[in-house]
Amino acid sequence: MKSDIEIAREARKRPIGEIAAKLGLGPHDFLPYGHDKAKITHEFIGRLNGHRHGRLVLVTAINPTPAGEGKTTTTVGLGDALNRIGRRATICIREASLGPNFGMKGGAAGGGMAQIVPMEEMNLHFTGDFHAVTSAHNLLAALIDNHIHWGNALRIDPRRVTWRRVIDMNDRALRQTTVALGGPSNGHPRESGFDITVASEVMAILCLASDLADLQARLGRIIVAETFDRQPVTARELQADGAMTALLRDALQPNLVQTLENNPALVHGGPFANIAHGCNSVVATRTALATSDYVVTEAGFGADLGAQKFLDIKCRLAGLSPAAVVLVATVRALKMNGGVARADLGTENVPALEAGCANLGRHIENLRGYGLPVVVAINHFTSDTETEIAAVRDYCAGHGVQAVLCRHWAEGGKGAEELARAVARLAEGDEARFEKLYPDEMSLWQKIETICKRIYRADHVEAPPAIHEKLAEWQAAGHGSLPVCMAKTQYSFSADPSALGAPSGFTIPLREVRLSAGAGFVVAICGDIMTMPGLPRVPAAVRIGLDERGRIDGLF
């Protein structure tokens, strides 16, 4: 089979205006970016006036393993398949980050015959959204140091500036720096550092804002520092919110592209899945819901982190309600969850597979706990045996859930038609009775406990007194009704990345809490979170370049 980039290059793309027309957009309802990308205008979205029409389908997965699950590939394949069976479906996924492409390998949007194109551009500058986030974030940073430099009327404590700078690049040397060295004309020296752009709270805000006014309000609420009296200082107090909104005006408009089968895809926003919620933008999802029969979207990591945040943060804040959930699994990844080493994944091993299904089973239980109908998608690999596939089907049937074998990677939408029919049956049966995990009124600490105990199945949550004090302080300051965003290893239900399957009898250690007052959630961190990756010994950058025809090469 051809490589993803070869398949992407051979795509028979339709002019983006034709794709836009499928969503009911006229020529002035979108802004073209080249001939194969466009932004849907604020004006068009404003005219939709909150109209809902489509059914929302979430694609999530078992806990990720090095064996691969194919969540995005399944999202794309399902979208194409729904269109094939006569439903006007739009795919909503996140944008790729530029920096990591120069590290390990580029992140395609899907793979094989289930891809979104143009792949190269989506992995480079695309329509500039991440650059806009970088600019808006760093303008705020510059305004903080500038305020301190020019007399510091707000009495910002330079030792307590928490707003760092961002860059869309893997650059370990920027993790920890000192700034403003060199004398009085360069400002007040202090320690600081850079995160990668996707870790910016501005990115999370862009993805949760409902419109430009809400965007500006959220930006204004960002807390950047404390005063000498330990009072929070906001972006609004620095009068940064207007200029930041101006920088993000175009970026808030969703990006329209297409699948290999010429179906619409809105690729928009890319917040971290650990210190943020890891879903594509609310504006894109709502726009797709207003213009399509079905919207297929995905969330970061496995269902314990991704689906939980999608449901309790994004759906809560945006008033969304899914009609069905697709839980992606592979025979290989289930075998890894059952204890098989990576080198042995090609060998049939039904007992290990059945043991690994415990991971799948717990995710099924959790998702059904939200009142949502679930279908399992078995993403086919050539090494899968008939017996193994039958074992997964039987396991799911035992849990009252259908498991469908999908071949979209090899066959495109055709290979996911059975999945599409299963999804349509569930969604159109109106079985969903969506209930969030916890009410807004629950205290912040109880929200954390509820997630850890009911979703992860921990026995205890441990936190030092300082964390309890912080939570009580935010509770008192009026932030108690915010949802909680968990930052935990994605490899296990527990905080131990090596505890695969369905561990129990463990404690979740809470290390740190952060208030993202602009985005509108409290981050609870259980472990080390890397917010600035480094490059490997031989970075992908050394292979990337132009081929003899001037096309981007080496992204894969």
Place this chain on the structure above:
Amino acid sequence: MKSDIEIAREARKRPIGEIAAKLGLGPHDFLPYGHDKAKITHEFIGRLNGHRHGRLVLVTAINPTPAGEGKTTTTVGLGDALNRIGRRATICIREASLGPNFGMKGGAAGGGMAQIVPMEEMNLHFTGDFHAVTSAHNLLAALIDNHIHWGNALRIDPRRVTWRRVIDMNDRALRQTTVALGGPSNGHPRESGFDITVASEVMAILCLASDLADLQARLGRIIVAETFDRQPVTARELQADGAMTALLRDALQPNLVQTLENNPALVHGGPFANIAHGCNSVVATRTALATSDYVVTEAGFGADLGAQKFLDIKCRLAGLSPAAVVLVATVRALKMNGGVARADLGTENVPALEAGCANLGRHIENLRGYGLPVVVAINHFTSDTETEIAAVRDYCAGHGVQAVLCRHWAEGGKGAEELARAVARLAEGDEARFEKLYPDEMSLWQKIETICKRIYRADHVEAPPAIHEKLAEWQAAGHGSLPVCMAKTQYSFSADPSALGAPSGFTIPLREVRLSAGAGFVVAICGDIMTMPGLPRVPAAVRIGLDERGRIDGLF
């Protein structure tokens, strides 16, 4: 009269495809960015195959003063006027930098009725070129620290890394930093800092590269550090050139926009006018020359710096040859050069004006020294008196040069028709006999002396022995044939910004020399050069935002 942004918003823009058609571009020869911006494709430019057709007109000015000269406004007005008198003219100017907009005030492209639109977007992200330069520059920086981190096979001396990072933001706190603090996993700590993006050598390279292959070759030649043995380390040795070229692939395609009178303008590239050459891109200028009768372009600062670099760097490296030069002056600026204080500029003062004309006269002499026909454009201000205007005309006539009064700011192209006719007469009379100031073979030191003595009229050039050693070293290493890029105050022919008019009997003190081996010039610095501006006490950012209709406001 309305403000620039009000006039810009009321522009009756034509769809960008109509503007493109004026240059002979079909619908697939350009990539639209929204409905009023486009990039001209590499494929179209490749098909031009170096074809030249149009006449190149340089717009330059007397030494700048706080009174203002209106060089860009005149460039736009002349372009529109040439179209009015039946010549298909295209305007070529630089792009605006994003960061400084949040400091003092936005930089419009022209002003009054002589503007290029869409103004707001050109002052914000535009088509993303500067973001691409920032990314490419910072990828190289990350690869340097990464190389040192992973064993340092090239034996880079971390104390001698000269490649800093860049950001398109006025941020004084980033001028001087330490990076890679925090322990072994963050790399080797060292001092470094950030410049503003327009100061990047990558920006100069983008503006001088003739095509993608030349772009990659120049990027590869960038010198980023020295080894422990004091040998230069290049971007090519770090294998960074391919990925940097991939990041800049789209950015090398010129941006097409339009004037208020719907004539084509290529707005592309924005190198600093001090440590770089300060002109728009070679690719844009060549593309315009192949598709128009006239190309009107400008160079940074006054003619001593801007025109000299345009002629001896850009025209030399790109094989361009101007047909005529327009020298812009205002009565107010000439009076300032004649010693009048800013507060008194509204009062008629013919003796001071005549004294100030010495500045104008020397620029005329210099430009004619290049073998180029010159016309003086008197950019009209309402405070100018008839007597004053007549005095300038007489002074110019005494130097054998026509001076034309222009009212394009108030009247658009109509107000510059007389100038357009004068320019067409000179250009179509084929009077130009362009000769560069110095031959490639002249030594680097002699080139510096030649510029200082023949253009600035200095008696001496002073330089410490270390500079002579550096120049001799570069000469020996094969860089002796490069042109020289002077970095000097723009306010005076001398190195003293307060010495207005036509000073003589002075010495130019050379402080530093830098080798821009990728861009292809040696920078000679005579004074302090700021490569990272700061924000003022009350930055423009606090006024910038969206108005009630969601439009960008406060850029002015």
